[in-house]
Amino acid sequence: MKAILMREPGAAGCLAYDEVSLPTIDAPSEILVRLRAAGVNPIDTKLRARGVLVPDGLPAILGCDGAGVVEAVGRDVTRFKPGDEVWFCHGGLGGLTGNYAEYIVVDATIAQPKPRSIGFVESAAAPLxxxxxxxxxxxxxxxxxxxxxxxxxxxxxxxxxxxxxxxxxxxxxxxxxxxxxxxxxxxxxxxxxxxxxxxxxxxxxxxxxxxxxxxxxxxxxxxxxxxxxxxxxxxxxxxxxxxxxxxxxxxxxxxxxxxxxxxxELMLTPMLQPLPQARAHQCEILRRCGELIDRNQLRIHVSETFPLSEAAAAHRAIEAGHTQGKLVLTMDHE
The missing domain is CATH 3.40.50.720 (NAD(P)-binding Rossmann-like Domain)
Incomplete structure (x- = not known):
């Protein structure tokens, strides 16, 4: 699959569009997601410039926010089936577990059904x-x-x-x-x-x-x-x-x-520490926000999208400052 790899900290140009192995389901509670979009957040640019938060986490695929379609499920997964649309905030802090890629594996408890009333772009922009x-x-x-x-x-x-x-x-x-x-x-x-x-x-x-x-x-x-x-x-x-x-x-x-x-407030804490109750609370927040979005009580503004291959340009746009709303990477799966 195609992904954006960070091999060492540096300026936006250090992000490389490259071929990496397709992730595999290794635990019965996991799902494989074909990503359609990934949110770009300021934390991504800071990790790229200063280094990742996970020990021995290079090379890394950045990106905490993702939205896509379930491709396969582990044998214990009952919440989702192939073809389901999901969104989540997971990974992107070090190692090959981020959303700047065409596929990602996440635990089924982390994902939530994507809001029905918005597309993958807005959904990927929102979780963090x-x-x-x-x-x-x-x-x-x-x-x-x-x-x-x-x-x-x-x-x-x-x-x-x-x-x-x-x-x-x-x-x-x-x-x-x-x-x-x-x-x-x-x-x-x-x-x-x-x-x-x-x-x-x-x-x-x-x-x-x-x-x-x-x-x-x-x-x-x-x-x-x-x-x-x-x-x-x-x-x-x-x-x-x-x-x-x-x-x-x-x-x-x-x-x-x-x-x-x-x-x-640091919403990344449950991704860095073994805090299952805090992680479950964040997933519940995402579920409740999805309901608000589908009731037209909450909206997500995306000011610009970039193809996955142009992640460096998205980082430069954030670092230039004064972005309105969110920026998102999109995957075309050619």
Whole structure:
């Protein structure tokens, strides 16, 4: 089969379109999936540049998100049969187990039936960002009806689904953006307020929007500087969640004065540690999000697709910054 191989860390050009062996079902609970699309996430570009997370994990096939058609099943599998359409978040952290390929083997408990109302491209774009946003807002922050929420980079992959999940919880949403076009996009997703951080003071705008109170919940999807600047925009006893490392030089004096609850969200943890209950919870999140998608209550925005062979171009696009929604690789199985 064709796959994108990473033999050593480096720039996007280190990704090679190559021939590798077809994966085989080795356990009775596994399924072989013919991939139709694979999501491209910032974590992929970081692993490519810095190295994979699995010891002795090179060469590697990257890509955590996949969607495709079941080709074969292990003898104990009853949930799926050949021809079933599935989506999942699995692999891509090291070794030949990622989704930048034409086929992958996953445990049947990891996969979920693909949403009926969307195609493989949108399905492959969704799992990692949906699980991240759900865990951050619902599990970490315990978001409730009537609360105010700030979503940084609201037009991005995690941000655009976080806005929708927050609105589904009955929260009022404000999002930061970098252009008028992205402001229109987040408004269309349900954001009440859009702040162009290039032209406007985020804290001042938040305080104006909340009548001086600050936001109950804030989700940082950008990094240390944004995390620090968000603290003064928080309401007392609020929840500040980051999906990134806030950095070593973090002054939490103001956060302590505000009695903030600070949470860190890394949805990859159950893939790196033996945490079956956490992994099962993530699969349930995916199932519930699939139901929301099929009820037209949640949508996935894909701004651009690339053939599998052009994975390097997709990485360059992400690293250039300011991608709206998600990027996806597609497989034509010639």
């Amino acid at each position: 960002v949906l699980i991240t946003a759900w865990e951050a807002l619902y599990d970490r922050a315990r978001l409730g009806e009537g609360q105010t929420v700030l979503i940084h980079a609201g037009a991005g992959g995690v941000g655009h689904v976080a806005i929708q999940l927050a609105r589904l919880a009955g929260a009022r949403v404000c999002a930061t953006v970098s252009s008028p076009e992205k402001a229109a996009f987040v408004h269309d997703l349900g954001a009440e307020c859009a702040i162009n951080y290039r032209d406007e003071d985020v804290t001042e705008m938040i305080m104006s929007w909340t009548e001086g109170r600050g936001v109950d919940v804030a989700l940082d999807t950008v990094g240390p500087a944004v995390f620090r600047r968000t603290i003064p925009a928080m309401a007392h006893y609020g929840d500040l969640i980051s999906i990134l490392d806030p950095g070593p030089d973090l002054d939490l004096h103001e956060a302590r004065q505000r009695n903030l609850r600070i949470s860190l």
